[in-house]
Amino acid sequence: MRILIAGDWHSELHEEVVQQALRDLGHEVQAFKWCGYFGRPRGVLGWLAHLVRRAQNKYLIGPAIRRLNRDLIATAMLFKPEMLFVYRGTHVTRDTLRAIKEALPDCVLTGYNNDDPFSPAYPHYLWRHFLRAIPVYDLMLAYRHANLAEYVQAGARRVELLRSWFVPERNHPVGLSPAEEHLFEADVVFVGHYEDDQRLECLEEIARQGIRLRLFGPGYDWDPVIRKSPVLNGLAPVRLVWGEDYNRALCGAKIALCFLSKLNRDTYTRRCFEIPATGTLMLSEYSDDLSSLYEAGVEADFFRNRDEMMEKIRYYLANDDVRKRVAFGGHRRAIDAGHDVVSRMRQLMTWVEVIRRQAC
Numbered sequence: 001m002r003i004l005i006a007g008d009w010h011s012e013l014h015e016e017v018v019q020q021a022l023r024d025l026g027h028e029v030q031a032f033k034w035c036g037y038f039g040r041p042r043g044v045l046g047w048l049a050h051l052v053r054r055a056q057n058k059y060l061i062g063p064a065i066r067r068l069n070r071d072l073i074a075t076a077m078l079f080k081p082e083m084l085f086v087y088r089g090t091h092v093t094r095d096t097l098r099a100i101k102e103a104l105p106d107c108v109l110t111g112y113n114n115d116d117p118f119s120p121a122y123p124h125y126l127w128r129h130f131l132r133a134i135p136v137y138d139l140m141l142a143y144r145h146a147n148l149a150e151y152v153q154a155g156a157r158r159v160e161l162l163r164s165w166f167v168p169e170r171n172h173p174v175g176l177s178p179a180e181e182h183l184f185e186a187d188v189v190f191v192g193h194y195e196d197d198q199r200l201e202c203l204e205e206i207a208r209q210g211i212r213l214r215l216f217g218p219g220y221d222w223d224p225v226i227r228k229s230p231v232l233n234g235l236a237p238v239r240l241v242w243g244e245d246y247n248r249a250l251c252g253a254k255i256a257l258c259f260l261s262k263l264n265r266d267t268y269t270r271r272c273f274e275i276p277a278t279g280t281l282m283l284s285e286y287s288d289d290l291s292s293l294y295e296a297g298v299e300a301d302f303f304r305n306r307d308e309m310m311e312k313i314r315y316y317l318a319n320d321d322v323r324k325r326v327a328f329g330g331h332r333r334a335i336d337a338g339h340d341v342v343s344r345m346r347q348l349m350t351w352v353e354v355i356r357r358q359a360c
Helices: 017-022 046-059 063-079 096-103 124-136 144-154 178-184 199-208 219-226 245-251 271-277 290-292 307-319 320-336 341-359
Strands: 004-008 028-033 083-087 110-111 139-142 158-160 186-191 213-216 253-258 283-285 301-303
Touching: 004 017, 004 320, 017 028, 017 083, 017 341, 028 290, 046 063, 046 199, 063 096, 083 096, 083 213, 096 110, 096 124, 110 124, 110 341, 139 144, 144 158, 178 245, 186 199, 186 245, 186 283, 186 307, 199 213, 199 307, 245 253, 245 290, 253 271, 253 307, 271 283, 283 307, 283 320, 301 307
Parallel strands: 004 028, 004 083, 083 110, 110 139, 139 158, 186 213, 186 253, 253 283, 283 301
Antiparallel strands: none
């Protein structure tokens, strides 16, 4: 099948792995990347043009947005995809999708969003194009259970739950060299962004107990916060880890923590698949949804508050054999349950084929 993937493409973790997985499944895939429409131009006045482009990218209005949508239509007309997969379509307008559907009626318009477009915590302008376009898509892919009914209420024709995934080439057990151990070895690691929830207090308690803790994530989020913390300020500056370093950061720890984003109303997150895939024990904030994916104490473990988290950290650090057994159980579950990206894309294509048959 010919598939056109449209997305921001600002990182290698999202659209890129979807593209590769679909190619692995034998499909012909072309990319439409809109991050380049908002890059910094050269020249004396480049900084001014960059500010204007940044404003257009943020508020989703202006000539760059119009040009992006015209070019997406033109690309579709040339490539003639049988499916258009729009990844987090903040920049794609309803009229653009209608134009593509009118010209290519057999093309299945598919929308996916790993964020929560219905969360009241986001500014309205971020999702206005996306929300208006929902009724035009043939298939909307919800990241979380809460969004299923919300998409239907917003006029979606068909909605399916497509969870996030791990990428076997990126998330896998690996041994560390002595130099890498110096950078990544820890009793407990957390890799992720800062939110004003219990995660700061949890990390402070871990450090207070003298447990070896490492923290990785966006420094602009973490550094202003932990520099005020008497027990965490030694971890600043916090740095992002990508690719193999991200994998090493997880593999270098005995326990990897997972917190659930309140901004996105998450009941699970991408790291709930990536951590077990590395063979490291996942200790996650509890949700009913997540407990349906992994058996507590057998394939992962969960905590509801700081005290329960500390109790389980101490238990697993004192019982190495149990920790390794649970970590291995999670590793097997992540693989056997098909939480990898290729399995997810295979499921997606099953839905798309059903829609195509029903349209005939």
